[in-house]
Amino acid sequence: MRVITFEEPGRVSAALEPPAELVPGSVRVRTMYSGVSAGTELTAYRGTNPYLHRKRDTERRLFLDGRTHAYPLTGWGYQEVGEVVEAAPELTVGDIVWGIWGHRAEAVVPADRLAGHVMPPRATPLHGVFARVGAIALNAVHAADIHLGDQVAIFGQGVIGLLATRLAVLSGGWVVAADAIPARLELARKYGAAETFDVRAGSVAEFTRKRVEGADTAIELSGSHHGLQEAIRTVRRGGRVVAAGFYQGEGAGLRLGEEFHHNQVQLVSSQIGGVASWLAHRWDVERLQRTFMEVVHRGELDVGDLVSHVVPVDDAPAAFDLIDEHQSEVLQLVFTFEESQ
Incomplete structure (x- = not known):
């Protein structure tokens, strides 16, 4: 199965990985689309991400000398949409779901992480790649009060x-x-x-x-x-x-x-x-994502105009080079995996 890997700064591959084993309480999802975060993922491509140069102490919430991540970085990805091909009782084979499992052709995901993430029957599957970036935008708007x-x-x-x-x-x-x-x-x-x-x-x-x-x-x-x-x-x-x-x-x-x-x-x-701290008793990231997708499904926000590039996963090296060198030409770049299964 294809998976995108940052081998080192400036070098990306669409490598192979074996399928993961289905475990109880999980589902197997075959990826249809995977959205790129031109901001965060570009820091991995350029080598500027602070996690590559500083160690994050999660208990004290400090960045210290050292590093948290090292190359190669496999499976980064901001938001994926896929079809359930093996299911737990909570989901049905054929459901189209959105979630986070990285730029990979297939993934085994805990079923509870996909609860409430099933796309409505008439929804456009591609629009599911906006759940995470939409939650980031909504989080900022909430913080603006x-x-x-x-x-x-x-x-x-x-x-x-x-x-x-x-x-x-x-x-x-x-x-x-x-x-x-x-x-x-x-x-x-x-x-x-x-x-x-x-x-x-x-x-x-x-x-x-x-x-x-x-x-x-x-x-x-x-x-x-x-x-x-x-x-x-x-x-x-x-x-x-x-x-x-x-x-x-x-x-x-x-x-x-x-x-x-x-x-x-x-x-x-x-x-x-x-x-935002003053909303933490009522809101969480999951609610942000679901709320944003509800806005999209109601037709109050058309995300279709934001997709500028739909690229086969095998073209990942050229895609990241495009984002790096010609960022003004790219809005939302999306990888497809159908031909790499």
Whole structure:
């Protein structure tokens, strides 16, 4: 069975692995689609992921000297959709399910991890690859604590940024979407952004303050420290910035003695390992994923426009090279496995 492996920085293979043994309480799923996270997985491809250079102490929640992961890295993948081909009592052969089992042609998955993950009969299976990235976007929108009429600036209109734009609009926000790629700004308008801003034209903060005192909240999803600095500049006094991008290395470009300090800006981290602390008694990551998929199934968010590339798994080396070298040309890249079974 094909499985994608990061052999070393800049080198990917679609290697072979034997099928896993079906154990009690599990199901065998044959992968139809596997979605790539152009942010997180690119850190593995480039070798910049902090887990490759620092050791995470999970008990003390600290990064220390050492490393957590080492090459080769096998089976990374952000979201998969597949058909159940051997089932436990909780599921039926032929069910189309979404979940996380990595970029591999087939997997044995505990049945309880797929509870509530069955695609409705008329749903488009490909749309299931958005459950995880959708949950990341929804988590950031929840952390922003958006209220009806709030002025919201969203930095970065990649897949997660576009999803956050739509979810913020559905939450009652008046959204300014910022990016440097015109095609993505056009999609942001389709998703309901009231205004868009091409960051190559100047400062989002200055643009926003020509109309209002400043955004009530900003969600930063570009993963750029310069983007985070501009998000801090954009919010009004006491405003909130949700830092939801996966920032790499040191924070060059941040000037925390300026607007952050003088405008008493709230800086909140949002990461899919957990929900906002003030919501933890009601929400968890599973609920985020299911809620997002319900929004998709109701037709309130069309994810079809976000799929830019559907690629056979054997072309994985070229696909990751494309994402690395021409990231602006790729929104959601999806691997197919049907011919590799």
